[in-house]
Amino acid sequence: MGYGFTAEDVEFLRSSAGGEALRAAAELPLMPASRLNDVASARRIAGERFAAAVLETAVLRRRTASKLDGVESWLLTEDAAQQATASVVARHRAGRLEGRDVHDVTCSVGADLIAVAAVADRCVGSDVDGVRLAMAQHNCEVSGASVGLLRADALRPVSRGTVVLADPARRDGAGRRKWRPEDLVPPLGDLMSAYRGRDMAVKCAPGLDFAAVPWAGEVEVVSLAGQVREACVWVGAPATFGVSRRATVLGPEGPLWTVTDAESDACPTREVGEWIIDPDGAVVRAGLVRHYGARHGLGQLDPRIAYLTGDTPPRGVRAFRVLEHGKYNEKTLRALLRERGVGRLEILVRGLDIDPDALRRQLKISGPEEATVVLTRVGDTPTAYLCRAERV
Structure with missing residues (x-):
């Protein structure tokens, strides 16, 4: 705590x-x-x-030095530091609010507020916690952010005509994570009721159940450096017309690419090709594996599994060149790894009840080579693909 x-x-x-x-x-x-x-x-x-x-x-x-820009001059609490949006993610989200009047109704110590203030027409922040609000005032001042601050309950609107930005607390008093929308502070349903008819951007945990937010115009799942960071629920004008789900992949300087459910999902099921591609976690969480596959001319190994395959992987991704494959059997895999002198093994699993760490211990491998084994289900058949990971 x-x-x-x-x-x-x-x-x-x-x-x-x-x-x-x-x-x-x-x-x-x-x-x-x-x-x-x-x-x-x-x-x-x-x-x-x-x-x-x-x-x-x-x-x-x-x-938090690697997460928050300028934090060497900030004031923080433990909970605020854990929940604060990474600066590059906050800037991306703020970019969709450029030129608008924005009210951050759960501003905490001001991490999102500072990013929004750089692009918004006018910006105000509020929080029910006076200590965090004082910290936000300090952090905005040292960051050069021009904002208005006031103490207010997020469920009692005190502004009009603004886009409402909210980041409900996702930990309880003991620091444990809370996942159900009704357990957040404030609860998502109450937040939506309080600002019904308003434009909104609500930051949620990346594991958000989309069915729990039927009022969302668009849900954007964002990843950074290979980790899924958040699901942002867009309501009203900030939501993209015709898009209900979006996956956005960020690099250190901002967006690298995005894919949405407005694109084609014509992604066939096919035999394994020269490569296996494990889509970015944002694509998987957003349910856009088929759309991503269709964009890049890939197919699925199994229609229920997120692994994609093809003969030409997308540029700039870490893909897996298939060396051998067949029905999965631990004894057969162990013999194959010994034959190839594999001593360092990455184990990727989807669709099978296999603990990678336990399997690695059981294989008792040794040798100078390294490899990746992809274990998955194709139809009803447990299948193993021995691969070499490459950045393409």
Whole structure:
């Protein structure tokens, strides 16, 4: 759960004395092994009263440095740091709101607010938590974001004519993740009722059940660096006409490509080709495997499984060149790996009840070569594909 910041903590951290203490704390090792020494140093730097706040802030800044731009000057809480949108994802989402008036009704410490303020016509943020709101004010100021801030309950509208941006809390008081829309804070259904008829962008967990948001105009599943980061529910004018599902893949500088359900899904089932392609997780989560396959002239190994195959993989992806394949049998696979001298093995599984880690131990492989084995079901047949992973 992390340290419980108070308004007095935030006031100190924003002061010149607090700034000096934070700069000094940033030089500490801040490692598990150095914890006792770090605590003692923080007490010398900031005094007994504010040592924990200074140390926690220094740790959170370092932990999120690769995720949030400019975080070396921000104030954060543990929960806010965990839920905050990565800056490149926040900028992508904000880009769809360019030129609009936007109200972030769950602004927390301001991660999304700062991205939106850079492109919106006017921008306001609100939160029910006064401490986080004070942190948001600080973070917006050091980031040069021009925003209005006020304390308000997200379920009690205080603005008109704005696009409503929301990021409901997805953890309980013990830090456990919550997945059901009705368990979020605020619940998705209540949020929709409070802003019925308004344009909205609601950030949700990537495992969102699309059936739980029948009011969505478009659901966009976004991935970054190979990890699915969020599902954004677009309502009203910000939603793309004719599109109900979208998968967007981001790189460090922004969008690399996107695919939607408005495209053709003419993707046949076929025999394995020269390559197997494991589509990006955003494509799989958005249910757009067939659309992605049709775009690139690929087919499915099985209509119920997300693996694609073909003789020419899409450019820029990590694909798997098929070396051998056949009905899966652990004994046969072990013999094949030994014959090829495979000692480093990546195991990919879909559609079969196989634990990759347990299988790797059972295979007891050794040798100088590396390979990938794709294990899946084709029809009712467990099938193994021995491959070499390549970036094409």
